[in-house]
Amino acid sequence: MRSAWLVVLGTLLHAFDAPWLVDVLQCVGVTLLALDLAVTLLPRPRAVTTVIALAALATLAVALPLDRAILADDHRGLSRYSRAGSDRDGGSLFPLIPWAFYPLAGVLVARIALPAGGRTAPRSVVAKLLFCAGALAVLSWTLDRGLEAPRADTWSSHPAVVLGRTSAVLALAGALAAAGARWDLPRWGTALAGETLALYVTHLLVLFAPEIGPGRLWAHELTPARSLGLAAVLVAGSVGVALALARLCPPLEARL
Numbered sequence: 001m002r003s004a005w006l007v008v009l010g011t012l013l014h015a016f017d018a019p020w021l022v023d024v025l026q027c028v029g030v031t032l033l034a035l036d037l038a039v040t041l042l043p044r045p046r047a048v049t050t051v052i053a054l055a056a057l058a059t060l061a062v063a064l065p066l067d068r069a070i071l072a073d074d075h076r077g078l079s080r081y082s083r084a085g086s087d088r089d090g091g092s093l094f095p096l097i098p099w100a101f102y103p104l105a106g107v108l109v110a111r112i113a114l115p116a117g118g119r120t121a122p123r124s125v126v127a128k129l130l131f132c133a134g135a136l137a138v139l140s141w142t143l144d145r146g147l148e149a150p151r152a153d154t155w156s157s158h159p160a161v162v163l164g165r166t167s168a169v170l171a172l173a174g175a176l177a178a179a180g181a182r183w184d185l186p187r188w189g190t191a192l193a194g195e196t197l198a199l200y201v202t203h204l205l206v207l208f209a210p211e212i213g214p215g216r217l218w219a220h221e222l223t224p225a226r227s228l229g230l231a232a233v234l235v236a237g238s239v240g241v242a243l244a245l246a247r248l249c250p251p252l253e254a255r256l
Helices: 002-013 024-041 045-061 063-069 076-082 101-113 122-146 159-182 187-193 196-208 224-248
Strands: none
Touching (some): 002 024, 002 196, 045 063, 045 101, 045 159, 101 159, 122 159, 187 224
16 A cells, blocks of 8 residues: 555656656655565565565666667656656656665665564674675676666666665665664654655655645755755654654554
């Protein structure tokens, strides 16, 4: 249900200006829907992990050939999900291939770094996160020298760039995990940590709501004072909604 809602929400955000635009919400929603189906249809966790790993590798393997093969004019709807580029040429800044790699890789890293879930030893989590970050950094460096250079409008979807970004996120996650092992978060901080999706969606709604969001109204006339005010509204609004959701809809484990 949440997966479908993300796709609908992403479409509604651009309903007035570019109804066929594929934004990051559609990309995340479709990927989460695929993950939900994998968990529902496959009987064992190991089978789910194997399928996700193969899907993650496939998104990287076909990214460059697919970008060369799809013509925006011939397959405009499909290209929004699969062709890197701008909205003007029928592509997307967040094409499903290979951007689906990010959530797929997140599931795989969670399986590696947190085999026992929240009971996993903090030092083990930090070590495994940093190891994964280092391995992906080496692989990114190797692909950067072995593959064709990315075009200016598709560089963010190049496999080397995707792996490099994932490596940087995992390194940051390792640093945060190390800090979390030393200091306990306050209750509101723990609640926010479990509502990152709500934080992300809320800030998009505040910033880019059709015709009324400040991102639409002030896109070309943001003064420093207005920018600071907008940042304050974004933080306060997003945090407020996330904390309200955490209170109204507590995690499943808290209700058992």
